[in-house]
Amino acid sequence: MDKNLQMIERLMQTTYALRRKQIIADNPSQSVKDLLENWPALRIESQVCAEFHRITNINLRSKFYAELDKHTPRLLAVYWQKAARTGKTAEALRSIFSAYDLLEQCDVNHRRTAALRALPVFLCEDDSAFFRTWNTEKESEPDIADLAVGLLTMVNEDPSSPVQFSPARIAIVLEGDIVLNDLSYLADAFLMLLGLMYALNICYPKKLIHTFHFIQKVIMGLDDFKPLTPRLLNLKNDLLGRV
Structure with a gap:
């Protein structure tokens, strides 16, 4: 099934603050596997780039x-x-x-x-x-x-x-x-x-x-x-x- 990239982008944008809190503050020692199970969109190249832009404001x-x-x-x-x-x-x-x-x-x-x-x-x-x-x-x-x-x-x-x-x-x-x-x-x-x-x-x-x-x-x-x-x-x- 093809991914709905536009919907994924909207959801990732909406949940950005929650995600950064979880990764940086709540459980910084959490494994990569667990993080990617929670946020599987970060296995998509376009979302890796989008997340980097959200963090740094750089393309x-x-x-x-x-x-x-x-x-x-x-x-x-x-x-x-x-x-x-x-x-x-x-x-x-x-x-x-x-x-x-x-x-x-x-x-x-x-x-x-x-x-x-x-x-x-x-x-x-x-x-x-x-x-x-x-x-x-x-x-x-x-x-x-x-x-x-x-x-x-x-x-x-x-x-x-x-x-x-x-x-x-x-x-x-x-x-x-x-x-x-x-x-x-x-x-x-x-x-x-x-x-x-x-x-x-x-x-x-x-x-x-x-x-x-x-x-x-x-x-x-x-x-x-x-x-x-x-x-x-x-x-x-x-x-x-x-x-």
Whole structure:
């Protein structure tokens, strides 16, 4: 049965204050599964974006894509500078760019994927738990039971390059549960994950705290009145051409 999205939007708008009270004040430790059972509309992409707008008064899709696209050329240039050096971070960046160089680089989705996939690597964060892969032809179930927050890239064959460049689909995982599972590109997945984090009051993964603070503060312009760490401030200054 098709969803009546207009009715869902009206009901979600009407119950917004009740929902925020329940999530933030009444039971902030409530599980994601329970929250989504109470508010199943937050499994719908359009309602994730709508909820983010209710909370921040910012259009999630347009702001995220516009700012990411604005910063991507400089981000890629900064990554390349680091990739030319020695060390594990440089080697990991070169691996990402070796795959990117084989793709059609005028494709905006490839550029966005490179900018986002290389971001935690550049920031020297451990993303091994956050990015998971599921070969749907070889594995009946994904290995996500221990995953609190992450992105699951589904592939139909053994990948010969970083899988985020050529996914069959990408899913968002919260507390071991697939919440959204039909996303086409890595940028879409990051965008929806950010929206869900705000909607469900979810903390950023500790091992990727710099990555998500960069997306929050630099890409989305959402200030929490805490100063940027030196690592993020240096990257922001690089993007803005400041010394």
